[in-house]
Amino acid sequence: MNQKLFKQIKNEWRSNLWLCLELLVVSVVMWYIVDYLYVQCRVYTEPLGFDISHCYKISINEITDKSPEYIDDPTDEQRGEWIIDMQERLRRRPEIEYVALGQNAHPYNNSNSGRSFRFDTLYANGFYPYREVTPDFMNVFRYEGVNGETPEQLAEMLRKGEILVSDNLLNQLDDKQPSMSQFIGTDAYEYNDSTKPCRVGASIVPVKYSDFMQGQMNRTVVMGLPEYAFWAHELVVRVRDGMDKDFIENLRADADRHFRVGNLFISDIQSFDDMRENFLQGEFISIRNMVTGMAFLLLNIFLGLLGTFWFRTQQRTRDIAVRKVSGATSSDVFRLLIGEGLLLLAVVTLPAVVIDANLANLEFNQWYAGSYFSIGRILLCAAITFLIMALMIVVGIAIPAWRAMHVTPATALHDE
DSSP, X not given: OHHHHHHHHHHTHHHXXXXXXXXXXXXXXXXXXXXXXXXXXXXXXXXXXXXXXXXEEEEEEEOOTTSTTOOXXXXXXXXXXXXXXXXXXXXXXXXXXXXXXXXXXXXXXXXXXXXXXXXXXXXOOSOOBEEEEOTTHHHHHTOXXXXXXXXXXXXXXXXXXXEEEETTTTOSSSSOSOOGGGGTTSEEEETTOOSSOEEEEEEEOOOXXXXXXXXXXXXXXXXXXXXXXXXXXXXXXEXXXXXXXXXXXXXXXXXXXXXXXXXXXXXXXXXXXXXXXXXXXXXXXXXXXXXXXXXXXXXXXXXXXXXXHHHHHHHTHHHHHHHHHTTOXXXXXXXXXXXXXXXXXXXXXXXXXXXXXXXXXXXOSOOBTTBSOOHHHHHHHHHHHHHHHHHHHHHHHHHHHHHHHTOOHHHHHHHO
């Protein structure tokens, strides 16, 4: 069978050459799409470092001076008392478990604050989010330390004035820098300022900026924020398990009666599940477009192979008849035709992998885990590409092959 297969391919080398070129181009394009989807899947499935289940953002604003209830010229102390009172009123609601205040701190936030810190002689270079929060922020989003510190323990560290740093803070583009665990209990300093030391309380599990984000934005420094911070208008709450039903509607219904404090009022209530969906919408659209393009490409491969092998099979009607007269079974004919397609795919796979490797070396693919070029990733994506194309070839050949192996020798020779 193998000798017949190689001989058949050799005899039809001209048509096979064009088919191989087609498969080569398709393989490279398919590899690029598979690589993109592979990276997105790997990034998406990595731990987030926080938990938004049962979490809500409560936005607060001030009424204008046109309102008859407006309090003129409030002092900073008054504003601080209002924000504390607002938090206490929320804590008294039976369905709310934790309340926290933050400034550009919550997940899926397009506003960011940043500072640079020095740890001993090492600097955390590049931009990374700097989160100022009240201690219970750790409990709302369930941050954890790399050494097993619980959200409650992390919250207590913030109450003591210590800072929390993500374990990857010194990693700007890769994972080759030291863990921040070695700096626990030491003093950190803001860039070029040695007068205000901040003690490192814990190294926390890296907090991703978003589900599909890589690189330096997945680093963070968390510092304590006083509850009277009137300048911070981001209230976040965690609702007790099983008490989410109608939470937003019930709180909105009570907002005017129970949550008008001084000039403050609740302007909006959002579920973090909804905020996440809106924040990631662009990424989901890009992935959907890639999957659609891949499906369209596969459909074209299928139709192209179906047409090509249907035509080739029709041309071989006499040859098939002779084979069957010579003792070949229908299964032999089927395996011969399928084997031809798979062998041609195997032949083009090696040069396709070489092209894939060069594209990765030239950084035309997706960046992941500190590099574009990874032998393991290239081979894995090439193997996935091979399997997908092999499936399409088998399906594309199966229909004409099925018809060919059921042609009786008498009918085939009569048609000739």
